[in-house]
Amino acid sequence: MLVVPLFGLIIALYAWPVINILWLGVSDPELGIQNYKLLFTKSSLVKILWTTIRVCLITTLFSVVIGYLIAYAMVHLVGRERNWMLTLVLISFWVSVLVRAFSWLTLLGRNGLVNAALVGSGLVEEPISMIRNEFGVLIGMVHYMVPYAVLPLFANMQGIDHRVMDASRSLGAGPLLTFLRIYLPLTKPGVIAASLLVFIISLGFYVTPALLGGGRVLMVAEYVSVQILITVQWGVAAMLATLLLSGVLALLYIMSRFMNIGEVFGARG
Amino acid sequence: MQDKMFYKDLAFTGAKDFKSGKLGRREFLYLCALAGVASSSVIAGDAEAAANEIVLWNWGGDAVKCHTSAFGAAFTKESGLPVKYDTSGPLQGKIKEMVNSGNVTADVADADAFDAISLGKSGHLEKIDYSVVDKKKVLEGFAWDYGVSIIFYGYAFMYDTKKFKNNPPSTWADFFNTKKYPGKRSLYKWANGSLEGALMADGVSKDKVYPMDLDRAINKIKSIKSDTIFWGSGSEAQQMIVNGEVSMGMVWLNRAKAVEADTNGRYRLNMNEAIAMPGAYLVPKGNPAGRANVMKFIASCQVAERQIEILRCHGMTPSNPEAFGMIPDDLKRFAVTSKENLSRVLLNDPIWWAKNGGNAVNKFLEAIG
Numbered sequence: 090m091l092v093v094p095l096f097g098l099i100i101a102l103y104a105w106p107v108i109n110i111l112w113l114g115v116s117d118p119e120l121g122i123q124n125y126k127l128l129f130t131k132s133s134l135v136k137i138l139w140t141t142i143r144v145c146l147i148t149t150l151f152s153v154v155i156g157y158l159i160a161y162a163m164v165h166l167v168g169r170e171r172n173w174m175l176t177l178v179l180i181s182f183w184v185s186v187l188v189r190a191f192s193w194l195t196l197l198g199r200n201g202l203v204n205a206a207l208v209g210s211g212l213v214e215e216p217i218s219m220i221r222n223e224f225g226v227l228i229g230m231v232h233y234m235v236p237y238a239v240l241p242l243f244a245n246m247q248g249i250d251h252r253v254m255d256a257s258r259s260l261g262a263g264p265l266l267t268f269l270r271i272y273l274p275l276t277k278p279g280v281i282a283a284s285l286l287v288f289i290i291s292l293g294f295y296v297t298p299a300l301l302g303g304g305r306v307l308m309v310a311e312y313v314s315v316q317i318l319i320t321v322q323w324g325v326a327a328m329l330a331t332l333l334l335s336g337v338l339a340l341l342y343i344m345s346r347f348m349n350i351g352e353v354f355g356a357r358g
Numbered sequence: 359m360q361d362k363m364f365y366k367d368l369a370f371t372g373a374k375d376f377k378s379g380k381l382g383r384r385e386f387l388y389l390c391a392l393a394g395v396a397s398s399s400v401i402a403g404d405a406e407a408a409a410n411e412i413v414l415w416n417w418g419g420d421a422v423k424c425h426t427s428a429f430g431a432a433f434t435k436e437s438g439l440p441v442k443y444d445t446s447g448p449l450q451g452k453i454k455e456m457v458n459s460g461n462v463t464a465d466v467a468d469a470d471a472f473d474a475i476s477l478g479k480s481g482h483l484e485k486i487d488y489s490v491v492d493k494k495k496v497l498e499g500f501a502w503d504y505g506v507s508i509i510f511y512g513y514a515f516m517y518d519t520k521k522f523k524n525n526p527p528s529t530w531a532d533f534f535n536t537k538k539y540p541g542k543r544s545l546y547k548w549a550n551g552s553l554e555g556a557l558m559a560d561g562v563s564k565d566k567v568y569p570m571d572l573d574r575a576i577n578k579i580k581s582i583k584s585d586t587i588f589w590g591s592g593s594e595a596q597q598m599i600v601n602g603e604v605s606m607g608m609v610w611l612n613r614a615k616a617v618e619a620d621t622n623g624r625y626r627l628n629m630n631e632a633i634a635m636p637g638a639y640l641v642p643k644g645n646p647a648g649r650a651n652v653m654k655f656i657a658s659c660q661v662a663e664r665q666i667e668i669l670r671c672h673g674m675t676p677s678n679p680e681a682f683g684m685i686p687d688d689l690k691r692f693a694v695t696s697k698e699n700l701s702r703v704l705l706n707d708p709i710w711w712a713k714n715g716g717n718a719v720n721k722f723l724e725a726i727g
Contacts, residue, residue, distance in 0.1 A: 133720075136727065137727060140727065194597070199602055221587040221603070305726055307723055318449040318450070319548055320715065321716065
């Protein structure tokens with residue numbers, strides 16, 4: 090009985106706005122499914138969705154691989170060194186997304202530090218275009234997402250009993266085989282949690298693609314914002330938002346068929 | 359976003375209760391802390407419009423300083439009404455949302471003419487009262503039922519004088535000719551100005567630009583797509599040029615002077631075929647200060663001297679013909695409506711944009727994405 094007010098609060102503050110968005114998607118500008126039909130008639134929408142998914146998948150891949158290496162190193166360090174590393178990861182975790190995007194602009198720009206060094210040392214003749222394109226967006230996003238990959242992986246790796254690896258070695262497996270057959274499978278929940286987390290957060294990226302993409306990498310979040318603020322096609326925006334939301338939910342559902350989602354995100358099932 | 363507004367609202371309600379003695383001081387300070395706002399600003403009613411003040415909704419940055427020195431201070435002196443600012447940027451979607459929500463907190467918005475036309479049609483705006491606001495103090499054709507042009511802004515391109523020393527580009531055709539003028543370009547991301555420039559580059563004469571042939575414009579844009587980067591904000595446009603990322607870059611006109619200064623004159627503004635955009639002052643329906651007060655405010659912004667001050671301070675060009683002759687010599691080059699420029703710029707057609715803008719922006723985004 091005590092949870093009833095809390096439940097009411099969640100309905101009022103969370104479910105109601107979501108229902109509103111769902112409703113807007115089928116009622117603006119008029120009642121019907123015309124906004125959803127656009128998905129089949131407007132190839133540009135599919136292209137935007139595909140760009141989003143592609144960028145997010147690549148971001149996830151690189152973030153998780155880099156995050157895995159960092160987490161692995163952190164688990165095998167002790168005391169002060171581990172704390173230092175954790176501090177560095179957390180500091181970059183806390184730096185605002187805007188500041189990071191602008192730092193990359195300064196570093197990788199045409200007359201930026203990196204290009205100046207490359208041209209100055211004679212390695213390249215013309216400055217390389219590293220920003221204002223998809224490559225720039227990926228750099229910015231991977232950089233942002235690495236800490237999100239490190240933290241669940243680190244938590245997962247810390248829980249692994251290292252005597253299992255010792256046992257494997259004592260039974261004659263080499264370091265590589267031990268890693269591939271024993272360690273990697275043991276970190277699978279961590280890898281899945283990190284991948285899910287990174288992918289889902291990446292889907293909503295807005296600032297990084299807008300600044301580092303030079304306008305040529307259009308992802309769903311930015312498109313939604315344009316439809317709300319500039320072109321005032323709220324129905325299309327609501328439809329895309331609904332699509333994103335159901336995509337994320339579907340992803341979680343599929344994962345839940347294979348494993349305990351609660352366990353992946355650290356809750357005890 | 360939503361909870362921020364909720365807390366802000368809570369704090370404002372709290373401020374009223376605190377002033378009327380219904381709420382204790384400690385509880386009020388607690389509310390303010392919760393909302394993350396300074397208690398002093400809430401007590402002063404910062405951005406909270408009431409019948410005894412005018413809230414001007416603008417785009418922040420220098421706008422607050424310049425709107426105060428040009429319009430606000432003088433109006434307060436005349437009328438006794440303080441002028442306050444909401445700096446969140448009156449995009450069309452935000453104005454619509456504000457009026458729909460029934461919680462109208464701004465009296466007048468420094469928005470675009472096409473917003474005035476399309477939001478006027480959809481019933482989100484108050485009519486301009488032309489018995490108070492003077493139609494004669496607006497360039498002919500730029501006073502509409504639901505909005506009136508106080509200033510012009512606009513789009514033009516700047517070019518690298520070092521790179522194109524002997525043969526400086528002067529038309530959009532030059533801008534789109536990457537063979538003759540090599541190097542990167544930058545254009546505005548939300549289509550405005552970029553489409554007009556593309557059509558002129560493709561050989562459409564200035565008086566034939568509207569109604570725009572969208573497909574033709576977009577094909578032209580696509581022809582230089584691989585050499586072009588796109589900006590969404592004035593500071594981004596400025597940065598692309600100052601950092602030397604482009605050899606020709608489109609800018610908002612009011613930024614041009616600063617860019618020339620920042621690059622020590624290396625980049626120079628080309629005003630030929632610039633696209634002049636009428637800004638519009640418009641009034642959200644049910645504005646808190648009432649229609650009579652806000653019309654007086656808008657009329658007070660038509661005074662020629664005040665419009666010259668907004669040009670000096672903020673780089674926005676006057677719309678009052680009386681002011682055209684008063685533009686100081688050093689600013690003439692940057693002003694849309696100065697004698698030397700008025701005949702060679704393209705005046706944007708807000709009626710076309712109000713009708714086709716959404717479609718144009720989306721088509722443009724899809725083409726460059």
